Amino acid sequence: MSTERYSYYPGCSLHASASEYDLSTRELFAALGIGLDEVPDWICCGATPAHNVDELLSLSLCAKNLELAGQMPGDMAVACAACFSRLKFTQHVLHENETKRRQVEKAIDAPVPLDRTVKHLLEILVHDLGVERLAAAVTKPLAGLKVACYYGCLLTRPPEVPQLDDCEDPTIMETMLHAAGAETVAWTHRMECCGANFTLSRPGVVLQLSNAILDSAKAAGADCIMVGCPLCHGNLDIRQREIEGVYHRHYDMPVFYLTQLMGLAFGIAPERLGLDALIVSPVKLLRDKKLL
Amino acid sequence: MKKKKMLLSAKTMDLDMVKKVEQLSGTSVRRCFQCGKCSAGCPMATFMEHPPNRVVRLLQLGQWQRILAGRSIWYCASCETCSTRCPNKVHLASIMDALRKLSWDQDGPSKESYVQLANKLFLQNIRTYGRQYEMRLAAVFNVKSGQFLKDMMLGPKLLTKGKLKVFHQKNRNLADVEKIFSRIEEMRKTGEAL
Numbered sequence: 001m002s003t004e005r006y007s008y009y010p011g012c013s014l015h016a017s018a019s020e021y022d023l024s025t026r027e028l029f030a031a032l033g034i035g036l037d038e039v040p041d042w043i044c045c046g047a048t049p050a051h052n053v054d055e056l057l058s059l060s061l062c063a064k065n066l067e068l069a070g071q072m073p074g075d076m077a078v079a080c081a082a083c084f085s086r087l088k089f090t091q092h093v094l095h096e097n098e099t100k101r102r103q104v105e106k107a108i109d110a111p112v113p114l115d116r117t118v119k120h121l122l123e124i125l126v127h128d129l130g131v132e133r134l135a136a137a138v139t140k141p142l143a144g145l146k147v148a149c150y151y152g153c154l155l156t157r158p159p160e161v162p163q164l165d166d167c168e169d170p171t172i173m174e175t176m177l178h179a180a181g182a183e184t185v186a187w188t189h190r191m192e193c194c195g196a197n198f199t200l201s202r203p204g205v206v207l208q209l210s211n212a213i214l215d216s217a218k219a220a221g222a223d224c225i226m227v228g229c230p231l232c233h234g235n236l237d238i239r240q241r242e243i244e245g246v247y248h249r250h251y252d253m254p255v256f257y258l259t260q261l262m263g264l265a266f267g268i269a270p271e272r273l274g275l276d277a278l279i280v281s282p283v284k285l286l287r288d289k290k291l292l
Numbered sequence: 293m294k295k296k297k298m299l300l301s302a303k304t305m306d307l308d309m310v311k312k313v314e315q316l317s318g319t320s321v322r323r324c325f326q327c328g329k330c331s332a333g334c335p336m337a338t339f340m341e342h343p344p345n346r347v348v349r350l351l352q353l354g355q356w357q358r359i360l361a362g363r364s365i366w367y368c369a370s371c372e373t374c375s376t377r378c379p380n381k382v383h384l385a386s387i388m389d390a391l392r393k394l395s396w397d398q399d400g401p402s403k404e405s406y407v408q409l410a411n412k413l414f415l416q417n418i419r420t421y422g423r424q425y426e427m428r429l430a431a432v433f434n435v436k437s438g439q440f441l442k443d444m445m446l447g448p449k450l451l452t453k454g455k456l457k458v459f460h461q462k463n464r465n466l467a468d469v470e471k472i473f474s475r476i477e478e479m480r481k482t483g484e485a486l
Contacts, residue, residue, distance in 0.1 A: 012424035017455040041465045043422045048370050049414035051389055053396040055316065056485055060472050061418065097318055103485045107475045108468075157372035158383070167376050193335040193371035200433055201410035203443070205367075209335055238446065238455075277453045 005035035006077035006124065007069045009087070011230070012044050014079055017238075018230035020274025024259035025079050025121060027273060031266050032129065032137060036077060039069045045086040048197045055093075059100060060107040062090035070113035077124055079259075081229035082196075084120045085154035085162060091118065092161045120155060122228055122258065123164060126176050134179040139267035141181025144289050147261070148185050148222035149173035150213065152232045153193050173226060173258065180265035187220035189213045194235040203239070210235045211243045214251045223285055224254040226261055233257065237279050254282035264291060298355065305354030309394070313351060316390035316486055319383035324348045330374035330384050340364035344374050344384055347391070365391045366404035393486075409437055419473050422463030427456040 006029075014022035029036045042065050050058035066087065069076045078084040091114050094101040105111055125134060151170055159167035168191065174184045194213060195206030214236065217225050227233050237255040244251055255278065263273040270292060275282055286292040298304075310321050324345070331343035342350060342364045350359050359365060365388055374384040396408070413432055417424055434442050450456045463469065479485040 013426070015423070016426050016457045017450065019454055041422075041463050043463060043465070043469055044418045044424045046418065047414070047424070049411040050418070052370065053389075053392050053411055054415070054476075055389055055393065056476055056479075057415070057473070060476060064468070064472060093318070100318075103479060106479065106484075107472050109471070109475070153369075153371035153373070158375040158385070193369050193373070195335075196369050196371070197410070198369065198407075200430060201406040202367075205336070205339060205369075238450070242446075277455065279449065279453065 004033075005037070005074040006119075007072040007074050008036045008038045009042055009065060009069060009076055009078050009083060010038065011078070011080035011083040012047075013230035013234075017234055018080075018257075020277040021079055021230055021233070021257045021259060024257055024263050024268075024273040027268050028259045028263045028266065031263070031268055032133075034124075034129075035074070037072060037074075039065065039072065039076075042068055045083045047082050047086065051086065051089070056100070056103060056107070058086065059090050059093060059104045062087050063094070063104045063112040064108045066090065066113050066116055066118075067108060067110050070116050075117040075119050075124075077119055077121060079121050079228075080231075081120065081152060081154045082231060084118065087118045088161050088163075091116075120162075120164060120228065122155070122172050122176065125258075125262065126172050131175060131179045134176065134262070138180055138265045140265055140291065142177070142261065142265050142289075142291065143181050145182045145261075145285075145291065146185055146221060146223045147177055147182050147256075148187050148217035148220060148225045149177065149190060150217075150225050150227045150232060150236070151190050152227065152229050153191075153196070155228060156191070173228070176258070177226070177261065180262055182261070182265075185217075185220040185222045187216050187222065189216035194232045196231050196235070199231070199235055199239070206235050206239060207243050207246050210239060211247045211249070214240065214243065214253055215249065217253060218251055222253070223289070224256055224282065226256050226258055228258045240280050252280065254278060254280050254285055256282065298353070298358075300353060306356045307354045309354065309356040310351060312394065312486070313387055313390045316393060317383060317386035319381075319386050321348060321351055321382070321387060323380045324352065324378075324382045325380060327379060329377045329379065333373040333377050335371060335373070336367050336369050339367045344368075344388075348382070348384065348387065351387070351391075359391060360395050360398070363404040365395065366407040368392075406437055409433065419469065421460070422466050422469045423460075425457065425460050427458065 046058040046061040156167045165172045195209040198205040260273045331345045337343040368388040
């Protein structure tokens, strides 16, 4: 039961700047025959700004979402790495700290379901479904596509919170892509920070950090980058032209969401995966590799 | 403040702050022995006047005002690398959260106003709409920070790609969201929460 039906928490970005992540997630899960029910009236998890200045508020907003999802069947499926991290952090902190749990339960006026399992899409695909089922669903192997898997910060750090994979050398993305027939490259910046939400307040920070990431992926011979976080995507894709201009580089490096690449491998039509919403167009690359 | 010679005495050291930070962050400040691994791995250290390990040292020495006066805590990206690599299990990312909260409560004596403005608008949006609306957030940030042309070239491109939503619905449970904010304010007034 729990492996076949999930309560879905998309998060704010997936309803706007990352709408293609939302679209491709729904298509992918439909193709795999897995139920995905959006949590009604979910609220913002508070992301970085909330825990930056007000931990109690951050914990309470996430607890409210856990409570809303707790009224639905199945584990909680989260697409955004930041939302995933905040929800897992909330469970971790409230589990460890009795005082904070009492304060949060008072703030949301309800008990917090701490045992509700929160999973990132990667865990659902690779652990719950398993590599064999993924490989069996592949109709169009991503043969010859060299992908740099970008984990960023919050999928694995700090290790005691997300418990998704090794905190310095994870392999879950590579495992998934190998099942889809793609090649993955070894590169230096797979765990480095992209600058995250400084994109609003101090974009110069993002340009510098994201440039290093694009540079490393290019040097490793990657055709494209794969991410599981809308903020990383925004910084690497939406700001890529600006980065090229500032640092006088030429990357032309498409950045895919993990659900888009898997969707392609499962033979889902490209227009239903939101590939046209990517700022750096992947059309030439995919045509060259005979994937379009 | 930050260039002044540091004199350590009972008068110049604010050690209460160490206890407050430890209470808020749930981690030990005193356990740090200055190995510097946090600063070695910090992607933001180049933007800070005090790298992460020095922030902890200043805190240990009760030099809280020096930390507040600088931008370092506002340039932390919360990437959690420091907490992950600390050999003494000092959760530095949580210490940064606690320091920002204490600074925030004093209404931001720091010079770093852009990050604080972005945070403020972000939280206001949650209280008003229940969710984040990126276009509104970016537009209001530009107006309030006086950078009217910031990212102007990105706007039309994002609109045609369907990445900016001009119209949005409010959540049906906005009253619940407001209650969360007001109950927390109430708990702080009565001293029940920090």
